[in-house]
Amino acid sequence: MGSGQSGLRPMEEGRVGLGDLPESCVAVILGQLSPPDICRLAEVNWAFYGASFSDFVWETKLPSNYEFLVQKVFDEIPNQLCKRDIFSRLCGSIRFDDGTKEIWLEKRSGKMCMAISWKGMRITGIDDRRYWTHMSTPESRFHTITYLKQVWWLEVGGELEFNFPAGTYSLFFRLQLGKSSKRFGRRICNSDGVHGWDRKPVRFKVSASNSQNSVSQCYLKPPTGNWVCYHAGDFTVEDHQQMKMMKIKFSLAQIDCTHTKGGLCLDSVFIYPCELADDLKVL
Numbered sequence: 001m002g003s004g005q006s007g008l009r010p011m012e013e014g015r016v017g018l019g020d021l022p023e024s025c026v027a028v029i030l031g032q033l034s035p036p037d038i039c040r041l042a043e044v045n046w047a048f049y050g051a052s053f054s055d056f057v058w059e060t061k062l063p064s065n066y067e068f069l070v071q072k073v074f075d076e077i078p079n080q081l082c083k084r085d086i087f088s089r090l091c092g093s094i095r096f097d098d099g100t101k102e103i104w105l106e107k108r109s110g111k112m113c114m115a116i117s118w119k120g121m122r123i124t125g126i127d128d129r130r131y132w133t134h135m136s137t138p139e140s141r142f143h144t145i146t147y148l149k150q151v152w153w154l155e156v157g158g159e160l161e162f163n164f165p166a167g168t169y170s171l172f173f174r175l176q177l178g179k180s181s182k183r184f185g186r187r188i189c190n191s192d193g194v195h196g197w198d199r200k201p202v203r204f205k206v207s208a209s210n211s212q213n214s215v216s217q218c219y220l221k222p223p224t225g226n227w228v229c230y231h232a233g234d235f236t237v238e239d240h241q242q243m244k245m246m247k248i249k250f251s252l253a254q255i256d257c258t259h260t261k262g263g264l265c266l267d268s269v270f271i272y273p274c275e276l277a278d279d280l281k282v283l
Contacts, residue, residue: 189225196261206233
């Protein structure tokens, strides 16, 4: 193949390539892309690499409450940190409130998600080992769950005061019927203790300090051995409310004392932007 046929032709005089674009122009281009795409294009050349660190690019990807998050979970001053570093750190799972709560950003959208461990909730009889067992497991974000053996009256509740970006959020309880374990390297589930959930539905409640209330109920049904996120309700943060602290209360209850119920694992509560809720296994 002759040299005249080669696709590697020298750039014609006067033509401009990607490497000639001013870094400020590249930053405008990157600002229209998703965070993963920005990181990929940073490898194109030095202009793209330098622009990928621009605060102008990353401030639009951060949630509106990022300054609050930096102070709350990092205990640092926001204007002393690079916006790209803030985004990167917030995409990791960050614990706060004695490790009972966790936040993270979804990488493509930059939207904030949250998990609250059962240890951060009020649970009737939780310290009585006749009713509850606490277990370590890699199946939980917090590496611990609690297992209900048997009880007549079940009440689980919690509250959170936080600065949420504007949007609509869904709250879920992550539950499992049956107790799972490993045997010879395989996951198995013991459902012998599962009973009482087909007699009466479980009631979920979610309320917000801006006078929003949601009540729903459903039966906890098999299959056993699978973690399921039960939708408890939604709440909305309006644009004019996003810079204010909002108190969220949530609960799960089955208080019909005509029968016992048991064999239930409780992991955590998830709070997701509604548009990301499809990522969860939801009922």
